[in-house]
Amino acid sequence: MEEVLRSLGLFKPEIALTAGLLLVVIVDSIGGAWRNGAVRILSIATLAVALGYAVELQVAGAQGAIFSGMLTVDPLGSFFKIILVLASLLIITAFTFRAARELHGLGQGEFHALILALTLSNLLLAGANDIVMLYLALEMVSITSYVMVAYLKGDRMSNEASLKYLLFGAVSTGGMLYGLSLLYGLTGTTSLPGIREVLATGVPGPQLALYLATLLIVVGFGFKIAAVPFHFWCPDVYQGAATPVTALLSVAPKAAGFGIAVRFFFGTFAVPVTGTWDLSGVIDWQLLLVVISVATMTLGNVAALTQNNMKRLLAYSSIAHAGYILMGIVALSDVGARSLLIYLFAYLFMNLGAFLVVTLVHLHDGTFDLRDYPGLYRRAPLLTLAMGLFMLSLIGIPPLVGFLGKLYVFGAVVNMGSGYYWYAAVGAVNAAIAGFYYLRVLKVMFIDAGNEDKPPLKLAFVDRAWLLFFAAANLLPVLFWSRIDEWARGAVVLYTGR
Amino acid sequence: MTAADYVFWVFATATVVSGAVVVFARSLIYSAFALLFTFFGVAGLYVLLGADFLAATQLLIYVGGILVLLLFGVMLTHRIYDLKLRTEKTQLGPGLIVAAGIFIIFANAALITEWPTVGREPAPTTKEIGRLFLGEYLLAFEAASVLLLVALIGAAMIVRRKKDA
Amino acid sequence: MIGLSHYLIVSAALLSLGILGLLTRRNAVNVLMSIELILNSANVNLVAFSRFGAGNLDGQVFAVFVIVVAAAEVAVALAIVLTMYRLRRTPNLDDADILRG
Numbered sequence: 001m002e003e004v005l006r007s008l009g010l011f012k013p014e015i016a017l018t019a020g021l022l023l024v025v026i027v028d029s030i031g032g033a034w035r036n037g038a039v040r041i042l043s044i045a046t047l048a049v050a051l052g053y054a055v056e057l058q059v060a061g062a063q064g065a066i067f068s069g070m071l072t073v074d075p076l077g078s079f080f081k082i083i084l085v086l087a088s089l090l091i092i093t094a095f096t097f098r099a100a101r102e103l104h105g106l107g108q109g110e111f112h113a114l115i116l117a118l119t120l121s122n123l124l125l126a127g128a129n130d131i132v133m134l135y136l137a138l139e140m141v142s143i144t145s146y147v148m149v150a151y152l153k154g155d156r157m158s159n160e161a162s163l164k165y166l167l168f169g170a171v172s173t174g175g176m177l178y179g180l181s182l183l184y185g186l187t188g189t190t191s192l193p194g195i196r197e198v199l200a201t202g203v204p205g206p207q208l209a210l211y212l213a214t215l216l217i218v219v220g221f222g223f224k225i226a227a228v229p230f231h232f233w234c235p236d237v238y239q240g241a242a243t244p245v246t247a248l249l250s251v252a253p254k255a256a257g258f259g260i261a262v263r264f265f266f267g268t269f270a271v272p273v274t275g276t277w278d279l280s281g282v283i284d285w286q287l288l289l290v291v292i293s294v295a296t297m298t299l300g301n302v303a304a305l306t307q308n309n310m311k312r313l314l315a316y317s318s319i320a321h322a323g324y325i326l327m328g329i330v331a332l333s334d335v336g337a338r339s340l341l342i343y344l345f346a347y348l349f350m351n352l353g354a355f356l357v358v359t360l361v362h363l364h365d366g367t368f369d370l371r372d373y374p375g376l377y378r379r380a381p382l383l384t385l386a387m388g389l390f391m392l393s394l395i396g397i398p399p400l401v402g403f404l405g406k407l408y409v410f411g412a413v414v415n416m417g418s419g420y421y422w423y424a425a426v427g428a429v430n431a432a433i434a435g436f437y438y439l440r441v442l443k444v445m446f447i448d449a450g451n452e453d454k455p456p457l458k459l460a461f462v463d464r465a466w467l468l469f470f471a472a473a474n475l476l477p478v479l480f481w482s483r484i485d486e487w488a489r490g491a492v493v494l495y496t497g498r
Numbered sequence: 499m500t501a502a503d504y505v506f507w508v509f510a511t512a513t514v515v516s517g518a519v520v521v522f523a524r525s526l527i528y529s530a531f532a533l534l535f536t537f538f539g540v541a542g543l544y545v546l547l548g549a550d551f552l553a554a555t556q557l558l559i560y561v562g563g564i565l566v567l568l569l570f571g572v573m574l575t576h577r578i579y580d581l582k583l584r585t586e587k588t589q590l591g592p593g594l595i596v597a598a599g600i601f602i603i604f605a606n607a608a609l610i611t612e613w614p615t616v617g618r619e620p621a622p623t624t625k626e627i628g629r630l631f632l633g634e635y636l637l638a639f640e641a642a643s644v645l646l647l648v649a650l651i652g653a654a655m656i657v658r659r660k661k662d663a
Numbered sequence: 664m665i666g667l668s669h670y671l672i673v674s675a676a677l678l679s680l681g682i683l684g685l686l687t688r689r690n691a692v693n694v695l696m697s698i699e700l701i702l703n704s705a706n707v708n709l710v711a712f713s714r715f716g717a718g719n720l721d722g723q724v725f726a727v728f729v730i731v732v733a734a735a736e737v738a739v740a741l742a743i744v745l746t747m748y749r750l751r752r753t754p755n756l757d758d759a760d761i762l763r764g
Contacts, residue, residue, distance in 0.1 A: 004636065018644065025651065067637035110655045117648045124641060132725045136638050139732045140645045143739055147652030150743055156750050160759045162656075163743050167694055167756075170736055171685060174701040177729060178678060181708035181722075182607075188614045188717035190725060205612030212607055236762040506665045514676045520696050521684040533696050536677075540703050543670065547714040552706075552723050559730050564699065564737050571692045571741045575754040593686035601679035608671030615667075616718030623720060630724050642731050649735035656742040 007066035010073045012053035013081055017120040020046025021113055028109025036108040040092070043112040047089040047119065054081040063495045065129055069191050072129040072263070074495035079341055079488070080126040080259035083348060087252040088119040090352055094466040095244035101363045102152055102242040111151060115248070118144040122252050126259035131180045131190045134260060138176070138220065141253050142169045148249070149241040161240025168233040169223060176220025182213035192268045193498045200271050207283075214283050217264070218292070224257030225322045228295040235303075238315035243362065246311055247355035250318045255344050258325060262337055265289075265329055267496045277332050289330045294426055297323025301433045308370045310358045313437060314351070317394060320434060321347055324409050324427060331412040337492045339408035342484070346405035346477075350393040353470030357387040360467075364457045370441060374450030380457035384445045386467040389474050391438040396431050399478040406431060506546055513539030526572045530565065537561050548620025551627050670711035677704035691744045691754045695737060702733050 008015065023046075024039050058078035065072050092115060097103045103111070121140035128134040146169065150162035184190055186209060187198040203210050222230035238246045269285055270277035300320030307313040325347075328340030360383060361376070362368055377384040393402035406427075413424040459467075477484055512535055519532035537560045544553035631639045677700050684697030706726040713722030748754050 007637075021644070021647075025647070068634040070635070070637040107655075110651055113651060114648070117644065120644065130638075132635065132721070132728055133638050133641070135725070136641055136645070136728055136732065139736070140641065140648070143645065143652070143732075143735055144648050146739055146743070147648065147656065150652075150656045150746070153656060153658070153746060154750070157762060159743065159746050159750055160762055163691065163740075163747055163756075163759060164762070166736075166740050166743060167691070167698075170695075170698045170740070171701070174681075174698055174705070177702065177705040178708065181705045181712070181725075184709060184722055184725070185613055185712035185716050186611070188616060188712075188719070190721045203612075206607075206610045208603075209607040209611040212604065240762055503665050506669065510669070510673045513673060514680070517677050517680045517700055520700065521680050521687070526690060526692060529693060529696055533699065536700065536703065540677075540707060543673065543707060544710055546665075547670070547710050549710045549713070549723050549726075552710060552726055555727055555730055559734055560699075560703075563734055567737050567741055568692060568696060568699075571695070571744055571754075574745055575692065575748040590687050593683050596686060597679040597683035600682055601675050604675035604678060605672045608668050608675060613667055613712070613716045614718075615716065617715050618713065618718040618720075620714070623723060626720055627724060627727070630720060635724055638728060642728060645732065645735050649738050653738045653742040656739070657745055 003068060007071075010057065010062055010064065010066050011071075013050040013057070013085065014120055014123050016046055016050040016053060017116055017123070020050075021116040021120065024109065024113045024116060028107075028113065036097075039109050039112050043092055043116060044089070046116060047085055047092065050119070051082065051085045051089060054078055054085055058082060058491070061490070061493070063493070065193075065495065065498055069193070069498045070130050070133045071124070071127040072495050073127065075491045075493040076262065076337070076341075077127045077259065077495075079491035080255060081123050083255050083344055084122045084126060084252050084259075085119060087248065087255065087348055087352070088115050090348075091115065091244055091248045094352070094356055094470075095247060095359060096462075098460075099363055099463060100242060100244050100359055101366065102155075103244065106151065106153075111148075114144055114148050114151075118148065118248070118252065122256035125256040126263075128260055128263070129192050131183065131192065131195070134192075134264075135173070135177060135180060138224065138260075139173060141224070141256060142173060145169075145249060145253060148245045149237055151245060152242055155240075157240040158242070159240075161237045165233050165237045172219050172223035172230060175216045176223075179213040179216025179220070182209050183217070186210060186213065191498060192264070193496055196268045196271070196496070199269065210283060214269070214285055214288075218285070218288060221257060221261045221264070222292065225254050225261065225325075226319050227292050227322055227326065228299045228319070231296070231300070231319050234319055235312045235315040238318075239309060239311045239368075243311065243355060243359045246315075247352055247359075250314065250351055250355070251348050254318070254322065255348075258329070258340060258344060261329055262340065263494065266332065266337065267494050270332060272494070272496060286330055286332060289326055290423060293323045293326035293330060294423070295323075296320070296326065297427065297430045301430050301437075304434070304437045307437070310361075310368045310370055310373075310441075313370065313441070314354060314358070317434070317437070318351065320430065321351075321394075323430070324406065327409045327413050327423070327427060330423075331416055333412065333415065334489075334492045335408075335415050336412040337494075338488045339405075339412040341488045341491055342408045343405035345484070345488075346393070346401035349470060349473040350390050350400070350402050353386065353390040353467075353474060354394065356463075356466060356470060357383055357390065360457075360459065360463055364459075365454075370444055372451070373441070373444045374448035375452065375454070376445040376457075378456075379451070379454060380459065382464060382467060383457065383459060386471045387445060388442050389471050391442055393474045395435050395438050400474050401477050402474070404478065404481065502546065505542070509539045509542035509546065512536075513543065530569050530572055533568070534561060534565055537565060548618070549623060551624040667711055667715035670707055670715075674704040674707040674711070677701070677707065689755050691740075691747070691756055694756065695740055695744075699733065699737075702729055705729065
C-alpha cells in the first residue's frame with residue numbers, strides 16, 4: 001500500500017490524463033449542443049495540467065522505479081513525457097476541427113478521448129521498465145492509433161489505411177511478443193533491470209535464442225518508429241488518416257518508441273559506464289541498428305523524391321528522419337542520447353509546422369497535391385514563408401532548429417571514432433538528397449506560375465497566429481541554445497535500478 | 499511413457515494439426531472451426547503445464563469471445579447463402595519454404611539453448627495470480643482496463659454510420 | 664519424459680503456421696486468425712517457461728495480458744473489416760489498393 005501511495009506521487013501526469021479521459025467520455029455521453037466545446041476545453045486543460053506535472057518531475061529530477069518496478073521515473077523519461085504531452089497539446093490547439101476540413105461534421109468527443117488515451121499510452125510506453133508493461137503499453141499505443149486512423153468513417157482511404165496499419169502492426173507486435181517470451185525464458189524475469197543483470201553475466205551455451213529474441217524485439221521497435229524494412233504502413237497510413245491524426249502520429253508514438261528504445265538498448269542490452277555504455281553479453285545490436293538506420297534514411301529520402309501528395313511526401317520524410325534519430329541510439333553514449341532528445345525536440349516543431357501548412361491549404365483549396373501548390377506565395381505570403389522556414393528547418397539549414405538537431409546527431413556519431421566516419425558521411429549525403437524534395441516544394445510554392453484565377457487565401461486570425469508560433473519555434477531556440485543544451489544534458493539520466 | 503505424456507501428445511497433435519487446417523482450409527468456416535480446436539488444444543497444454551487459471555481464461559476469452567467475434571466477422575462479411583465462402587490463397591510455394599525455414603530455426607533454438615531450469619511444481623495458481631494482479635502488476639491491470647475502454651469506444655465509433663455522428 | 668523443449672517445438676510449429684497463413688491468405692478475417700496463432704504460440708512459450716524455466720508466475724500473468732490485448736485488437740480489427748466490407752463489398756486485402764505510390 002505504501003508502495004502504491006509513493007508511486008502515485010510520481011505518477012501525476014498519467015493520473016491527470018486518465019481522469020481527463022474519463023471526464024471527456026462522460027461529458028460526451030451526456031450530450032447537448034455544448035458538449036463539443038466542453039470536451040475541447042476539458043482536453044486542453046487536462047493536457048496542460050499533465051504538462052505541468054511532467055515539467056515538475058523534470059525540474060525535480062525525480063528518479064526511481066514505481067509500481068513494483070513496472071515503470072521508471074527518471075529525467076530521461078520526464079523529458080520524453082514533456083515532448084509527448086506537448087505534441088498532443090499542440091495538435092488539439094493548433095489543428096482544430098474547424099481548420100481540418102476532413103474532420104468537419106464528425107463527433108469531437110471520441111476524437112479528444114482518443115488523443116488523451118494515446119497520450120497516456122505514450123507516457124506509459126516511454127516509462128516502461130518491465131516487458132509486460134512494455135508490451136501492454138506498446139499495444140495500447142498501437143490500438144489507439146488504429147482507431148484514430150479509422151476516424152474518417154465512410155472514407156475508403158481512411159478505412160484501408162487503418163486496416164493495413166492494424167494488420168501490419170498486429171504482426172509486428174506479435175513477432176515482438178515472441179521475442180519477449182524467449183527473453184523471459186532466457187532470463188527468468190520480466191523486469192528490464194533484472195534482464196540486464198542476467199545478460200551482463202552472459203547466457204551459457206549457444207546464443208541462437210538470444211539473437212532471435214533481439215531480432216524480433218527490433219522488429220517491434222522498428223514498426224513503432226517506422227524504420228526500414230518495417231515502414232510499409234507509414235506512407236499509406238499518413239495519407240489515409242485525417243491530417244491532424246497524421247501530424248500526431250508522425251511525432252508522438254514515434255517519440256515514445258524512441259524513448260523505450262533508448263531505455264531498452266541502453267538500460268537493458270548494455271551496462272552503464274561513466275558517460276558511455278558497454279555492450280552486455282554478446283549481441284552486437286549496434287551493427288544491426290547501423291544497417292537499419294542507413295537503409296531507413298536512404299530509402300525514405302529516395303522515395304520522397306518522386307512524391308506529389310504532400311502527406312506521402314512528409315511520410316517518407318519522417319521515415320528518413322527516423323533514420324537520423326537512430327544514429328543517437330547507435331552512438332550508445334550520453335552524447336548520443338542527448339542528440340536524440342534534441343533532434344526529437346526540434347522535429348516536433350518543424351514537422352507539426354509543415355503539417356499545419358498542409359492542413360490549411362487543404363482547408364481552403366481542398367487539395368493535398370503538390371501540383372496544386374503553384375502561385376501560393378502570391379495568394380498567401382505568410383503561409384508560404386512559414387512553409388519555407390519549416391522546409392529549410394527539415395533540411396537542416398542553420399540557424400533553424402533542424403540544423404541543431406542534425407549537428408548533434410552527426411556529432412555523436414563522429415564522436416564514436418574514425419570507424420564510424422563513413423556513417424556520418426552517409427547521413428550528410430542523405431541530408432543533401434533530402435534537400436532536393438524539400439526545395440522542390442519551395443520552388444513550386446514560390447516560383448512556379450499557376451492558379452492565377454484563384455483568390456488569395458483568407459486565413460483565420462488564429463491560424464495565422466499558430467503559423468507565427470511554429471515559425472518562431474523554429475527560429476528562436478538558437479538564441480537560447482546553451483540553456484536547451486544544458487536541459488538536454490541534465491535529462492540524460494537513466495534510472496536503471498529495479 | 500506415462501499417462502500424462504500420452505495426453506501431451508494428444509493435445510500437441512490436436513493443436514498443430516488444427517492449426518494447419520486453419521491455414522490450409524479452403525473455406526473460412528472450416529478455418530474458424532479448426533481454430534476452435536487449436537484454442538482447445540492450447541488450453542489443454544496449459545492444464546498440463548499446471549496453469550489452471552490460464553486454461554480457464556483461454557477457454558472463456560479465446561473460445562467464448564475472440565472466436566465468436568471472428569465467426570461474426572466471417573458471417574457478416576459474406577452473404578450467408580453463399581455456401582462456398584472461399585478464400586483466395588496465393589504464393590503457397592514460397593510461403594511454405596519461409597515457414598519451414600522459420601520452424602527449423604526456432605525449433606533448433608529451442609533444442610540447443612541451455613534454458614534456465616529452476617522449474618516450478620504444478621500447484622493451483624489462481625490465488626497467486628490474483629495476488630500478483632493487485633500487487634506487483636497493479637498498474638498493468640489498470641492499464642489493461644483503459645485499453646479495453648479504448649477498444650470499446652473505438653469499435654463502436656468505427657462501425658457507427660456517419661449520419662449518426 | 665515430456666519437457667520444456669517439447670512445448671517449445673509445438674510453439675515453433677504454431678508460429679510458423681501463423682506466418683504461413685500471413686503469407687498465403689488474402690482474406691482479412693483469415694489473416695486475423697493467423698495472428699491469433701502467433702499470439703497463442705508466444706503464450707505457450709510463456710507458460711512453458713513459467714513451468715520449467717523461470718519457476719515464477721510472471722510468464723502466466725504476461726499470458727493473461729496477451730489474451731486481453733488480443734481481445735481488444737480483434738474487436739477493433741473486426742470493426743474495421745466490417746466497415747471495409749460495407750464500403751466496398753469485399754473482405755479481401757488485394758482489393759484494398761487505393762493507397763499507392
